[in-house]
Amino acid sequence: MTEFTKLGLSATTLKAVADTGYTEATPIQAAAIPVALAGRDVLGIAQTGTGKTAAFTLPLIDRLGTGRARARMPRALVLAPTRELADQVAESFAKYAKGTKLSWVLLIGGVSMGDQVAMLNKGVDVLIATPGRLLDLFERGKILLTGVEMMVIDEADRMLDMGFIPDIERIFKLTPPKRQTLFFSATMPPEITRLTTQFLKDPTRIEASRPAMTADTITQYIVRIPSSDPKAKRTALRALVGREDVKNGIVFCNRKSEVDIVAKSLKTHGFDAAPIHGDLDQSLRTKTLADFRSGALKILVASDVAARGLDIPDVSHVFNYDVSHHADDYVHRIGRTGRAGKLGQAFMIVTPSDDKSLDKVLKLIKMDPQELTLEGIDFASIKDRPRTDDAKGRGRSRSDRPRPIPKSDNVASMEPITPSAPKAPAPKAEEAREEAPRRSRSRRSTKPEAAPEPIDAIVATTPEVAVEADVVEVKAAPQRRDRNRGREQAPREGKKPEPAKEPRLQAAPGGFGDDIPAFLRRPIVFQD
DNA sequence: AAAAAAC
Numbered sequence: 465m466t467e468f469t470k471l472g473l474s475a476t477t478l479k480a481v482a483d484t485g486y487t488e489a490t491p492i493q494a495a496a497i498p499v500a501l502a503g504r505d506v507l508g509i510a511q512t513g514t515g516k517t518a519a520f521t522l523p524l525i526d527r528l529g530t531g532r533a534r535a536r537m538p539r540a541l542v543l544a545p546t547r548e549l550a551d552q553v554a555e556s557f558a559k560y561a562k563g564t565k566l567s568w569v570l571l572i573g574g575v576s577m578g579d580q581v582a583m584l585n586k587g588v589d590v591l592i593a594t595p596g597r598l599l600d601l602f603e604r605g606k607i608l609l610t611g612v613e614m615m616v617i618d619e620a621d622r623m624l625d626m627g628f629i630p631d632i633e634r635i636f637k638l639t640p641p642k643r644q645t646l647f648f649s650a651t652m653p654p655e656i657t658r659l660t661t662q663f664l665k666d667p668t669r670i671e672a673s674r675p676a677m678t679a680d681t682i683t684q685y686i687v688r689i690p691s692s693d694p695k696a697k698r699t700a701l702r703a704l705v706g707r708e709d710v711k712n713g714i715v716f717c718n719r720k721s722e723v724d725i726v727a728k729s730l731k732t733h734g735f736d737a738a739p740i741h742g743d744l745d746q747s748l749r750t751k752t753l754a755d756f757r758s759g760a761l762k763i764l765v766a767s768d769v770a771a772r773g774l775d776i777p778d779v780s781h782v783f784n785y786d787v788s789h790h791a792d793d794y795v796h797r798i799g800r801t802g803r804a805g806k807l808g809q810a811f812m813i814v815t816p817s818d819d820k821s822l823d824k825v826l827k828l829i830k831m832d833p834q835e836l837t838l839e840g841i842d843f844a845s846i847k848d849r850p851r852t853d854d855a856k857g858r859g860r861s862r863s864d865r866p867r868p869i870p871k872s873d874n875v876a877s878m879e880p881i882t883p884s885a886p887k888a889p890a891p892k893a894e895e896a897r898e899e900a901p902r903r904s905r906s907r908r909s910t911k912p913e914a915a916p917e918p919i920d921a922i923v924a925t926t927p928e929v930a931v932e933a934d935v936v937e938v939k940a941a942p943q944r945r946d947r948n949r950g951r952e953q954a955p956r957e958g959k960k961p962e963p964a965k966e967p968r969l970q971a972a973p974g975g976f977g978d979d980i981p982a983f984l985r986r987p988i989v990f991q992d
Numbered sequence: 993a994a995a996a997a998a999c
Binding site for chain 2: 547572596600
């Protein structure tokens with residue numbers, strides 16, 4: 465391991481690092497920081513859990529030094545795929561930049577624009593943003609990206625999954641070509657390779673080998689049940705959660721609607737659980753996550769919004785209510801536990817209809833998790849009330865749908881599952897009535913068309929560094945700021961409901977009074 | 993198959 469002091473960071477930055485208690489850099493930090501400090505582009509291939517955030521935050525802070533920010537002209541831009549991840553970067557920034565005069569702002573959706581705009585007007589050095597809000601603010605003329613000296617793309621492959629690549633491309637083109645770019649992705653599918661070829665200059669490729677597929681701090685289990693019925697699955701989940709000594713745990717579901725149902729079910733049965741997914745109000749998401757981090761909430765029921773990247777140290781259990789369809793997601797999900805040397809347990813409920821997904825997972829993790837059996841539950845006789853969110857045309861009409869089955873005592877006795885002794889008495893197993901919260905949301909496909917052109921590998925200009933990644937990670941500050949929670953209305957600037965998109969004059973930059981040079985009101989686009 | 997992300 466390399467010490468931070470050997471990486472060429474300034475005294476101020478080193479002091480901030482030392483204050484966090486860390487002395488040794490992770491492999492990706494040791495490799496990336498000197499390259500970034502030298503002003504070179506970095507192509508980092510690394511998963512979360514490798515200390516990636518600090519690997520770009522520290523050199524960013526160092527290189528921006530004490531230069532000063534101008535109104536609406538940020539000098540650095542960090543893009544992350546989800547709001548929570550962006551927030552996490554902001555936390556890291558707050559921690560490491562505290563000895564400097566650098567200012568920064570978190571630009572994410574779901575929260576008031578007012579504070580963000582005010583910060584931009586005052587002038588900030590660093591923007592930490594999700595693509596949607598950044599472009600929104602740009603289109604409103606609140607930001608100029610022509611002063612961007614450094615740009616960081618975090619979790620690029622996830623951006624691809626989420627259909628953000630056109631946005632990212634557009635943002636790249638709004639920044640000056642001479643910027644320094646630090647680009648991170650866990651995998652390098654063709655579309656991502658194309659992006660790096662187009663926008664990175666002679667990057668140094670730094671690869672942290674996949675963190676061990678199954679960190680040996682995580683014990684994995686498979687819980688097979690003979691029924692795919694949602695109610696049967698919930699019963700199994702409760703039996704599982706009830707018998708484990710769960711300090712704090714995350715339950716992952718594949719669908720947002722299921723997240724709501726499962727959270728409600730757990731709550732009804734006396735568990736301290738709350739849902740988190742992308743359809744929930746951002747203030748709620750923020751609060752729920754904060755509660756979970758602080759220990760005020762024991763069980764987080766989550767969609768994959770929480771699967772990747774979120775650094776919640778010390779999660780004791782992960783429960784996969786659904787088998788993830790993407791094997792990668794399974795690895796990310798269970799990676800929320802067993803972190804920083806702590807021990808973790810991961811359970812996966814598997815039904816007969818999960819065969820395909822399970823195969824993919826098992827192939828990827830290259831091991832066979834221990835099989836557990838939940839004894840004493842007659843899963844076959846548990847039937848959920850019909851779900852009504854299946855209204856995709858061929859759904860049955862209200863009248864000919866089967867009626868809810870009268871409550872019956874499905875659960876005989878809760879036998880301990882195989883290896884360990886029962887810890888807590890299983891909660892009462894009567895199903896409460898659960899109404900599936902219905903959500904209809906128009907969904908547009910954002911998948912960009914795959915560019916067929918296969919691109920050659922990136923030129924590695926420095927010897928390729930293949931390093932062994934381990935699980936040491938710079939921890940997020942335990943105390944979160946509540947800056948997301950501002951509920952006040954964003955001051956409506958101009959009362960145009962929808963500015964007709966014609967001759968695109970940007971809103972006036974500050975500092976010119978009424979006399980604004982025309983060129984400043986025109987959008988500026990750099991073509992690479 | 994679904995998740996996420998702008999008003």
